[in-house]
Structure formats: C-alpha cells, structure tokens
Amino acid sequence: MKSNFDLTLMLARIEDAIRPFPKAAMFELAERGYTSLFEQLISCIISIRTFDETTIPVSLRLFEIARTPQEILKLSPERLSELLFGSSYPEQKAYTMLGIARTAIEQYNGELPADFDKLTEMKGVGPKCANLALGVAAGQAAISVDIHVHRVVNRWGFIQASQPEKTLKALEAKVPVEQWIDINRLLMPFGKHICTGNLPKCSTCPVLEFCEQVGVTKHR
Ligand code: SF4
Known part of the structure; x- marks a missing residue:
C-alpha cells in the first residue's frame, strides 16, 4: 500500500468520477x-x-x-x-x-x-x-464484495487476497464501519467503468497517485 494512501479522500474523488455512470x-x-x-x-x-x-x-x-x-x-x-x-x-x-x-x-x-x-x-x-x-x-453496516470491489482494492495494494471472501474479511478488519456501505456503492460502478478488468483507465484515474496498480500490465 502506498504511504500516501487515504481511503476517505479516494472515496470522495471516486464519488465525483462515477457520477456520469449508472448507479449499481x-x-x-x-x-x-x-x-x-x-x-x-x-x-x-x-x-x-x-x-x-x-x-x-x-x-x-x-x-x-x-x-x-x-x-x-x-x-x-x-x-x-x-x-x-x-x-x-x-x-x-x-x-x-x-x-x-x-x-x-x-x-x-x-x-x-x-x-x-x-x-x-x-x-x-x-x-x-x-x-x-x-x-x-x-441500513446495517455491511461490506459486500463482488468481483469489481475485489479487483479494485487488490489493485490498490490495500488488500492482498486471492478470493472475494478473503477480501471481505480483510476489508472488514481495515475499513472503518462508517465507510462500509460506500465501499459497495462507489467501488462497484468504479470497477465497472474506470478500474475495469481489462485495460483500466489509469491515465485518467482520480486515485492513480494512491494506487500501486498491482497486476496491471496494460492500461488506458
Ligand atoms: S490507477 Fe488504474 S489500477 Fe489503480 S484504481 Fe485507478 S484505474 Fe484502477
């Protein structure tokens, strides 16, 4: 994980970036x-x-x-x-x-x-x-990890987990409860439209400076 990693700031930037896309x-x-x-x-x-x-x-x-x-x-x-x-x-x-x-x-x-x-x-x-x-x-605080959330947080270098179930446990341990629902709400569209499976849009990504781009070999 990068030393400047700041989840709150990243989620705020992601919120702005996904505004044009459909909600989850x-x-x-x-x-x-x-x-x-x-x-x-x-x-x-x-x-x-x-x-x-x-x-x-x-x-x-x-x-x-x-x-x-x-x-x-x-x-x-x-x-x-x-x-x-x-x-x-x-x-x-x-x-x-x-x-x-x-x-x-x-x-x-x-x-x-x-x-x-x-x-x-x-x-x-x-x-x-x-x-x-x-x-x-x-309204119960709960993190839900789908394939997009799993991919994004592992690329950040924030989590190192091979499967969504393990990512869920790791996120529960690391993310403050107040931000749990935002993880789903924001990272699902973010993963779908910006940090995509193939060719993520790193060059215009709002959180590039905080991201280790783990496993990313080609990007847009
Ligand atoms: S910099 Fe690239 S790998 Fe990192 S979050 Fe943004 S799109 Fe994803």
Missing part, C-alpha cells in the same frame, strides 16, 4: 422505492451473473407483478422463470426465490429477518447478497 443496480432500485429487505435480496439474486443493465428491468418487471413473499408464492416456478427471462439461470433463481418467500412466511411472519446468519442459512443466499441487502435495506 440495487442502489438504483432502492432509489426507485424498492427498499424492503425482501425486494433487495430478490434483486440481488437476479443480479447474480447478470449485468446491471438487465438486472434493473428484470427486477422492475417482476416487482410489478410480485414484490412481497406472499405475492411471489402465488406464482408457479414456470411463471416466475418467465418473469426472470434475461437474467442468467432463471429456473434456478425461481426456485431460490420461492424458497426465500416460503421461509419468510413460515418462519418469520412474512418479514425477512435483518440478520446475516439467518439470511445466509437460506438456500441460494450467499454472503454477497445478504450483506448488500442488509446494507441497502436495513
């Missing part, structure tokens, strides 16, 4: 009023291996028909997969959603618990979606 899907959906834990968890499931450009319209299409556990459970697996068309693995995701909706009703009176362990006990709910949904919907 779940933050965009929250702004449009889909703020319940259930809706956020469902849209995160939709987002798995799916571009934000698809996640947002697919989520909106589904929520027009069903946005609560009760409404989802009224749909057959076939109808639900149809509504998820465009997202990857729609059949598998339909079963995951029906399972989440059933658990919400049978075990928690129709309201998902704002509890990481209870959410990740449900089939198909991983730490990334549980943390992101808890962060956005329940």
Whole structure:
C-alpha cells in the first residue's frame, strides 16, 4: 500500500468520477422505492451473473407483478422463470426465490429477518447478497464484495487476497464501519467503468497517485 494512501479522500474523488455512470443496480432500485429487505435480496439474486443493465428491468418487471413473499408464492416456478427471462439461470433463481418467500412466511411472519446468519442459512443466499441487502435495506453496516470491489482494492495494494471472501474479511478488519456501505456503492460502478478488468483507465484515474496498480500490465 502506498504511504500516501487515504481511503476517505479516494472515496470522495471516486464519488465525483462515477457520477456520469449508472448507479449499481440495487442502489438504483432502492432509489426507485424498492427498499424492503425482501425486494433487495430478490434483486440481488437476479443480479447474480447478470449485468446491471438487465438486472434493473428484470427486477422492475417482476416487482410489478410480485414484490412481497406472499405475492411471489402465488406464482408457479414456470411463471416466475418467465418473469426472470434475461437474467442468467432463471429456473434456478425461481426456485431460490420461492424458497426465500416460503421461509419468510413460515418462519418469520412474512418479514425477512435483518440478520446475516439467518439470511445466509437460506438456500441460494450467499454472503454477497445478504450483506448488500442488509446494507441497502436495513441500513446495517455491511461490506459486500463482488468481483469489481475485489479487483479494485487488490489493485490498490490495500488488500492482498486471492478470493472475494478473503477480501471481505480483510476489508472488514481495515475499513472503518462508517465507510462500509460506500465501499459497495462507489467501488462497484468504479470497477465497472474506470478500474475495469481489462485495460483500466489509469491515465485518467482520480486515485492513480494512491494506487500501486498491482497486476496491471496494460492500461488506458
Ligand atoms: S490507477 Fe488504474 S489500477 Fe489503480 S484504481 Fe485507478 S484505474 Fe484502477
């Protein structure tokens, strides 16, 4: 990590730099009023291996028909997969959603618990979606590490971790709790549009002076 590394200043510069780009899907959906834990968890499931450009319209299409556990459970697996068309693995995701909706009703009176362990006990709910949904919907401090966040913080030289799960643990240890939600909100679009997988835009990057560019061999 560079000696001048200053996460607060970097996040402020990144906030400015990503303004022209679309927000990460779940933050965009929250702004449009889909703020319940259930809706956020469902849209995160939709987002798995799916571009934000698809996640947002697919989520909106589904929520027009069903946005609560009760409404989802009224749909057959076939109808639900149809509504998820465009997202990857729609059949598998339909079963995951029906399972989440059933658990919400049978075990928690129709309201998902704002509890990481209870959410990740449900089939198909991983730490990334549980943390992101808890962060956005329940205001619970939680870091969610997707492939973009993982790549960016490792390139900075801030974290040295081979997998997103290890990056999550390392970030939790190093980043002040007040900044946890910003890590997701800012670094997902930053990784998608500026610190891209191939040819990151280092020459115009607002945090170049703080970044070790670990593993970057070619850039724009
Ligand atoms: S300088 Fe390059 S590698 Fe570092 S954060 Fe910016 S775009 Fe990513």
